[in-house]
Amino acid sequence: xxxxxxxxxxxxxxxxxxxxxxxxxxxxxxxxxxxxxxxxxxxxxxxxxxxxxxxxxxxxxxxxxxxxxxxxxxxxxxxxxxxxxxxxxxxxxxxxxxxxxxxx
Numbered sequence: 001x002x003x004x005x006x007x008x009x010x011x012x013x014x015x016x017x018x019x020x021x022x023x024x025x026x027x028x029x030x031x032x033x034x035x036x037x038x039x040x041x042x043x044x045x046x047x048x049x050x051x052x053x054x055x056x057x058x059x060x061x062x063x064x065x066x067x068x069x070x071x072x073x074x075x076x077x078x079x080x081x082x083x084x085x086x087x088x089x090x091x092x093x094x095x096x097x098x099x100x101x102x103x104x
Contacts, residue, residue, distance in 0.1 A: 028075040032068040 005011055027035040036042060041050045042065065049063045056062075083091060 024075040025078055027073045028078045030073045032071040032073055033065045035073050036065065036068065 023039075027038075030038075036049060042048065043050060047064045047066070048059075049065065049068070052063055054061065080088060080091065
């Protein structure tokens, strides 16, 4: 999460890019379309997203709020906090073990 300092050094810009601190927990349980509107990531037309995955400026190829409607936004940290102590330790052990990339 964002803090005012890290290892004794000030971090004045952390969490200020959108004006929210810990956006992950702020928007936990929201839908992506509502979170993007709240963050101000929608163009003046009220439906086209600011970030686009391509450089095509054809309106028919632009991502709009309708494309991300009802997609859930969930914080992994909130999910981790909801685990029982035993489940939390098992999840942490799995995470610490890492993963292997297996060629196809």
